[in-house]
């Protein structure tokens with residue numbers, strides 16, 4: 001268990017630092033509003049969510065410890081990513097759930113630390129559902145662990161404020177969610193915000209008609225409208241209890 005946690009931490013740090021360097025080297029947006037205070041909020045929420053590791057540690061004990069085949073791992077990555085797509089879409093459709101998810105969208109511009117900007121209420125529901133689904137399908141703990149590494153990588157990658165070459169971005173977006181596609185999901189425009197719900201694969205959005213193409217050179221206002229941008233850590237935690245709107249009301 002200790003080795004698994006250390007590996008996950010090293011994996012996270014390696015890609016977090018890599019994307020921080022890429023953001024600095026080739027930023028998509030050169031100037032972003034109140035970067036320092038937004039980063040503090042994002043890191044604060046991330047640290048708060050870490051405290052839930054104990055809860056999830058208990059739940060993962062439900063899972064089998066067999067060594068999975070590559071078939072199982074591949075099926076696990078596809079199915080658990082599809083579950084994440086469904087939950088993300090549900091968190092936009094349901095006005096009560098969107099109260100919690102709006103914390104993620106309240107970032108006025110996205111960058112690598114936006115990957116941590118989730119309310120603990122959403123993390124608790126979505127992660128518990130993932131572990132219970134893995135248990136119901138008979139997946140091994142190892143399958144869930146590999147999925148979570150892939151999911152973590154894409155979460156950091158697609159929130160990063162770096163500019164990919166358009167050809168590479170277009171090529172990757174056939175199968176994967178890229179930063180340009182995820183920026184569309186953070187658009188202030190209701191129609192664009194309610195699209196590109198995927199995290200790892202873009203195929204779910206394509207198949208279920210929620211796909212909006214995104215170009216690397218495009219820039220547009222991001223976040224929530226109507227003065228709903230929240231930048232303080234405590235305000236972000238309180239946001240679900242002070243705003244009462246669905247993403248379809250915005």
Ligand SMILES: [Zn+2]
Pocket residue numbers: 088092101104105185
């Ligand atoms: Zn969303």
Ligand SMILES: [Zn+2]
Pocket residue numbers: 104114159182186
């Ligand atoms: Zn996001």
